[in-house]
Amino acid sequence: MSSSPTAVLFDLDGVLLDSRRAVRQAVLGVAGAVLGKPFDEGELPADLDHLRHDELLAHLGVVDQEIAFGTPWELALGVAMRNASPFPGAVEVLRDLAAAGTEIGVVTMQPRSRVAWMIPQEISSYFSVVVGWGDAEPKPSGAGILLALDRLGVPPGRACFVGDSPSDIAAASAAGVPSIGAAWGYTGPALESSGPTVLVHALTHVPDAARRLLGPA
Template sequence: MTAPRQAALFDLDGVLLDSAAAVRATLAAVATCATGRRVRPGDLPPDALRRPRCEVLALLDVADPDYACDRWWDGAMSATPIESFPCVLSGLLALRAQGTATGAVTLQDPDRVRWLLPQALSELLEVVITRQDAPPKPAPDGLRLALSRLDVTPERTVFVGDSPSDMTAARAAGVVALGAVWGWHPPAALRAAGADHLLPEPASIGPSLLRHLPLIDSA
């Protein structure tokens, strides 16, 4: 009998995409446009990447962060090229080569994803679920939608994320929660949010992810 299909799902920013510098630069640029004074990435709070962007902008004296993001975010974000972390492409290729389904569940908007994702990475993801496709994490809806589109069961799926909300969503969806410690949140926060295992580096992405799946008798 053929073994049931397996899936590896991922967050984008901080997991597949090395976007930290771009996001910090974008926050500074939006704050500069909104306030009329020069804001540099070094002026951001140290935990800027772990806070909602509108909260960070409010701390930088932006009067209407939502409006500022609508007006300037995408233009500023597109100015800084974003690449995948080292080993990500080869790891995804190896997963696909052995028949594992791959996908991403992200807080990004669909229009932004179209130009944000490097083409080589986009071609290795069978499905990308955005915040407009389902309620965003920590709700599990996006993960469940990805599983439905891939026709894979939760117990045969791992989700790699770098935030507490990623871990919460994974646990609620019934998939194995893997914390990426190379991302934007510290290991302790991932453990506290329910990570089943912590992954040390982007090179962890590959077929070895599936060893964290529970043993299931497929006979």
């Protein structure tokens, strides 16, 4: 029998939630409304999936931080997120982990308040803890991961973190937890070069990878 519970922590966007198109639509909508002209995706930078939304807005000419982080952005993203959906297998993976007694949490660059109302309940209902923007020093710091584990009462040695970006992998390393690289996410095959403990190519493979890393819950 295990001496302590296990936890699997997830990044959100690009791992559990496919929000890529929603973020693009929100960026284009805000820029169009502010600057008074239409934009299309061809005007976004090639590496847009690795940039924050405020950086994308600045690329299009919107540099006002009150717009980028205030009500205009929240409203545009809220509407656009209607087109976001969990990645295939997300609900089943979370259900399997929960049924096995594994604690589930999210460490994301999105504000925790946004997660509460914007993320589909079919996945958010499984989150025992959410650490978002403003709760801790952001990734690649490991502070958010450690805060989530502290709130769950799970030691780092009994947890792993699933992420799709080099900053996710670096954050896991900084927190002293093994990482599962999500090759289906926005970084893609290049994620391997960032050195995840394990690289998996489908979300449905996460429970088996977590069991190999942590043992039974």
